[in-house]
Amino acid sequence: MKIHEYQGKELLRKFQVPVPEGDVAGTIKEARQVAEELGEGPFVVKAQIHAGGRGKGGGIKTAATPEEVEQVAGQILEMTLVTPQTGPEGRLVNRVLVEKAQEIARELYLGIVVDRSLGRPVIMMSAAGGMEIEEVAARSPELIIKEAVDPVTGCLPYQARNLAFGVGLDPHLIRAATSFIENLYKMFVALDCSLAEINPLVVTRDGALLALDAKINLDDNALFRHHDLAALEDPAEMDPLEHEARKHHLNYIRLSGNVGAMVNGAGLAMATMDLIKAAGAEPANFLDVGGGASQEMVANGFRIILADPNVKGVLINIFGGILRCDVLANGVVEAVKQVDVKVPIIIRLEGTNVEQGREILQHSGLKFTVAADMLDAAQKVAALVQ
Numbered sequence: 353m354k355i356h357e358y359q360g361k362e363l364l365r366k367f368q369v370p371v372p373e374g375d376v377a378g379t380i381k382e383a384r385q386v387a388e389e390l391g392e393g394p395f396v397v398k399a400q401i402h403a404g405g406r407g408k409g410g411g412i413k414t415a416a417t418p419e420e421v422e423q424v425a426g427q428i429l430e431m432t433l434v435t436p437q438t439g440p441e442g443r444l445v446n447r448v449l450v451e452k453a454q455e456i457a458r459e460l461y462l463g464i465v466v467d468r469s470l471g472r473p474v475i476m477m478s479a480a481g482g483m484e485i486e487e488v489a490a491r492s493p494e495l496i497i498k499e500a501v502d503p504v505t506g507c508l509p510y511q512a513r514n515l516a517f518g519v520g521l522d523p524h525l526i527r528a529a530t531s532f533i534e535n536l537y538k539m540f541v542a543l544d545c546s547l548a549e550i551n552p553l554v555v556t557r558d559g560a561l562l563a564l565d566a567k568i569n570l571d572d573n574a575l576f577r578h579h580d581l582a583a584l585e586d587p588a589e590m591d592p593l594e595h596e597a598r599k600h601h602l603n604y605i606r607l608s609g610n611v612g613a614m615v616n617g618a619g620l621a622m623a624t625m626d627l628i629k630a631a632g633a634e635p636a637n638f639l640d641v642g643g644g645a646s647q648e649m650v651a652n653g654f655r656i657i658l659a660d661p662n663v664k665g666v667l668i669n670i671f672g673g674i675l676r677c678d679v680l681a682n683g684v685v686e687a688v689k690q691v692d693v694k695v696p697i698i699i700r701l702e703g704t705n706v707e708q709g710r711e712i713l714q715h716s717g718l719k720f721t722v723a724a725d726m727l728d729a730a731q732k733v734a735a736l737v738q
Contacts (some may be wrong), residue, residue, distance in 0.1 A: 360566035374451030383425035405435035459552035481552035544574030609634025614659035633735035650683025672703025
């Protein structure tokens with residue numbers, strides 16, 4: 353789950369990670385009030401959306417006085433901000449973060465992710481702050497210093513010092529940097545984060561370390577332990593179909609293709625997407641209804657797939673195990689009766705109660721194309737959408 357920058361900075365404060373003074377505002381009057389409470393300028397006004405590259409799109413502006421903050425906030429609020437990460441449709445800005453501007457002496461990168469190949473968190477630090485870390489990794493991988501952390505011992509002081517010395521910090525900043533890194537790691541573990549990225553981490557002209565930006569992602573699977581964090585989710589920042597799917601406990605990710613897919617099991621779903629692409633079409637979504645899906649969940653999943661106007665055909669690929677084929681068939685029939693289906697539907701069923709499932713489809717009075725196997729299903733749906 354993604355959260356906004358201002359929410360991430362509130363979490364950082366709780367773990368003694370230094371951030372600039374500031375607060376969030378939803379109107380121009382609130383923005384001016386925040387600036388007045390901060391005291392003397394200059395200030396920076398930052399659009400709050402779940403995407404990077406905001407400055408390039410005009411979503412980050414400076415202001416010298418509270419009056420200018422009000423003017424700048426008026427330009428940013430309610431704008432549709434387009435960045436490389438939003439796509440051409442952009443995102444509507446509903447909030448801005450107003451902070452005191454900082455005199456920056458140096459920009460660094462600091463991030464923590466889980467390295468699946470190592471099976472442990474990895475802390476990364478780079479002297480190339482302010483740049484996309486993927487770009488740094490591609491052009492100058494030697495600039496990225498890494499420390500893999502044993503979850504049992506946690507981040508040890510020597511590891512934090514290795515990172516700080518590795519990016520060439522002045523000796524008098526090593527202790528502050530060590531504390532900064534250790535506290536960020538404590539937050540990463542305590543809140544079950546999947547990503548904690550500070551880019552840039554700045555050294556100010558008076559020698560302080562500050563998290564000038566904060567990108568915090570939380571592990572959805574751990575939110576049952578953090579009901580307070582679950583409340584930070586902003587539905588306005590989510591794809592409406594993905595938000596609807598979450599309400600029904602469906603694993604759905606919207607893509608840009610033309611073939612909707614309903615599958616049980618993440619591995620089978622990815623294999624199905626590969627086959628769709630190999631057959632010459634493009635998957636419109638990832639949808640794993642799961643092994644324990646009910647007839648209602650199947651019907652909701654089918655309805656969500658068809659709500660995407662880009663979908664020109666639907667491929668249902670089910671291997672009946674825990675999810676029986678007859679349950680799937682009843683769910684699809686019920687959904688098709690509720691929705692005005694105008695696209696072809698290809699179904700491949702195998703496994704538990706497959707004969708009953710096929711019989712339900714056959715006697716439903718609805719139009720389905722039954723495929724012999726996965727490859728046949730992908731080829732048929734690709735031919736139909738083309």
